[in-house]
Amino acid sequence: MAAMTKTISASGITFRFAPRGGVLDGFTVEDEGAEITPLHRAPWAEDEVPADAPPHQRWLGGDFLAAPMGPGPDGLHGRTANGDWRVLASPDDTLRAVLDGAVQGATVVKELSVTGGHPFVYQRHLFIGGSGTLPVSNHAMISVPNGAKLSFSRKRWWETLAAPMEVKQGRSALAYPRRHEDAVEFPGAEGATVNLHRYPWGEAHEDFVAGVEDPASTLGWTAVVRPEGDLVLSLKNARALPLTMLWHSNGGRDYAPWNGRHKACLGVEEGAALPVLGLSAHEVPDPLTAAGQPALLTLDPIGTVEVRHVLGAIRWPSGQSVAGVMLEGDLLTVTGDWGAERKIPIRGGWLALSAPKAPLRPVADDLTF
Numbered sequence: 001m002a003a004m005t006k007t008i009s010a011s012g013i014t015f016r017f018a019p020r021g022g023v024l025d026g027f028t029v030e031d032e033g034a035e036i037t038p039l040h041r042a043p044w045a046e047d048e049v050p051a052d053a054p055p056h057q058r059w060l061g062g063d064f065l066a067a068p069m070g071p072g073p074d075g076l077h078g079r080t081a082n083g084d085w086r087v088l089a090s091p092d093d094t095l096r097a098v099l100d101g102a103v104q105g106a107t108v109v110k111e112l113s114v115t116g117g118h119p120f121v122y123q124r125h126l127f128i129g130g131s132g133t134l135p136v137s138n139h140a141m142i143s144v145p146n147g148a149k150l151s152f153s154r155k156r157w158w159e160t161l162a163a164p165m166e167v168k169q170g171r172s173a174l175a176y177p178r179r180h181e182d183a184v185e186f187p188g189a190e191g192a193t194v195n196l197h198r199y200p201w202g203e204a205h206e207d208f209v210a211g212v213e214d215p216a217s218t219l220g221w222t223a224v225v226r227p228e229g230d231l232v233l234s235l236k237n238a239r240a241l242p243l244t245m246l247w248h249s250n251g252g253r254d255y256a257p258w259n260g261r262h263k264a265c266l267g268v269e270e271g272a273a274l275p276v277l278g279l280s281a282h283e284v285p286d287p288l289t290a291a292g293q294p295a296l297l298t299l300d301p302i303g304t305v306e307v308r309h310v311l312g313a314i315r316w317p318s319g320q321s322v323a324g325v326m327l328e329g330d331l332l333t334v335t336g337d338w339g340a341e342r343k344i345p346i347r348g349g350w351l352a353l354s355a356p357k358a359p360l361r362p363v364a365d366d367l368t369f
Contacts, residue, residue: 006087008095011116017095018059022085022110024311025062029119031230032315038224038232039063040141040265044257055082057257063140063311065110065125067103067297069245069273070135077139079103080125085110106130106299118345120233120312127307130299137245137271138309142224142232145264148199149225151322152244155211156291157181158196162278164189165206170253173205177278183211197321199224199248199266206252210245210276213238215291218353220244222268223322223334231316231334233325236270236309237351242293245269245276270309272297308351314342327353 005016007026016026029036041061049058054076056064066077075082079101090096094113102108106127113122123138142148159179164172173194175187183196186209194201201207213220220238225231234244247267251260274281274288274295288295299305320336327333330348335341 006095008093008112008114010093010114010118013114013116013119013121015112015114015121017087017097017112018062019085019087019097021056021059021064021081021083022097022099023059023062023064024112024121024123027062027121027311027313029313031119031313034229034315036230036313036315038142038226038230038313040143042257042265043261049257053257061141063138065108065136065307066139066269066271067108067125067127067136068134069137069269069271070275080108081139102130103127104130104132104134104299105301115345115347118312118347119314120235120310120346122347122350123309123311125307127297127299127305129301129303131301133296133298135271135273135275136297136307137241137243137269137273138311140234140268140311141247142266142268143264144199144224144226144266146227148227148266149319149321150197150199150246151223151225152183152211153217153219153221153238153325154214155183155244156214158183158186158209158211159277159280160207160209161276162281165208166252169255170206170258171202171204172207172252173202173248174207174209179277179279196246200250200264201248202250204251204260205248206250207248208245208276210243210273212277212288213242213244213293215239215242215293219325219327219351220270221325222270223325224266224268225316225319225321227319229315229317229319231314231322232268233312233314233334234268234270234309235312235325235351237353240294240352241270241272241307241309242288243271243273243276245271245273310346310350312344314344316340316342
């Protein structure tokens with residue numbers, strides 16, 4: 001029997017945590033008199049999922065940690081997505097949990113926290129010990145039933161997987177593998193072009209594409225403007241997590257449990273995951289490493305590696321596309337392309353933007369498992 005979910009809240013913000021799969025769900029922000037609930041959940045019951053499917057498909061939704069990002073010995077997206085987490089003692093505004101079992105020898109600890117008056121969930125994952133490298137990413141799924149407009153921090157290029165996600169039992173809208181600098185005219189299937197700043201890319205499609213951060217950037221961001229009058233923000237240290245990955249799941253899979261009904265799901269996944277780059281992953285040296293960007297997460301056998309991410313939502317009634325996101329101290333300024341502006345309180349130091357890569361620390365001694 002799955003462990004009970006735990007609810008964490010502060011003034012104006014709430015989320016739930018499900019130990020099975022380590023899922024952040026029920027994320028709700030109260031802002032300007034409205035409730036914003038941006039996360040997606042799959043429409044099927046657990047008994048509709050085939051026995052040989054990755055376990056996390058039974059409860060697909062919300063946001064979770066993929067380590068590895070992609071296939072692995074513990075199923076797609078690894079033990080962090082498919083296994084159980086044990087909740088630890090923590091302050092009222094914080095969820096702390098430890099993964100049952102190791103990832104490449106590392107103990108993995110999840111911390112999700114909120115601050116009253118801030119529209120953000122502050123996430124960090126600690127890999128204590130372990131060895132080797134692995135692709136890693138968060139896996140936030142945004143509900144976009146009426147479409148969306150997307151904006152991003154500066155990207156060097158965009159790139160699809162080595163092969164389409166679906167061919168025989170579904171369909172994709174993008175060309176694979178392709179690498180292109182212009183997100184407005186990315187190569188599409190059958191010679192068309194696709195605007196990556198819009199959702200969806202077609203009536204029924206399943207697609208995945210990744211954008212590579214400019215090495216000079218520090219704050220990495222993705223802004224998803226929904227016509228419901230709100231804006232979802234995904235924030236990261238661009239030097240630690242150089243990829244923004246977009247998963248469009250919009251009726252493009254025709255087999256169980258998807259059956260053409262999994263629609264209006266936008267995955268916004270921030271990570272270091274070279275294998276998802278269908279062309280670059282086969283180059284030596286790969287272009288991430290050549291530019292001094294981490295292609296993968298490197299574990300430290302005698303230390304701790306952190307992965308940090310911020311997920312937020314605010315009212316954005318103008319519907320303008322986001323032109324810029326700027327962090328100054330403990331204030332985040334979001335600017336629209338026609339002058340709309342919001343100034344939002346934030347933990348300014350949370351993403352450690354002055355660090356050149358994911359910070360290394362001595363093995364944590366303040367955790368009680």
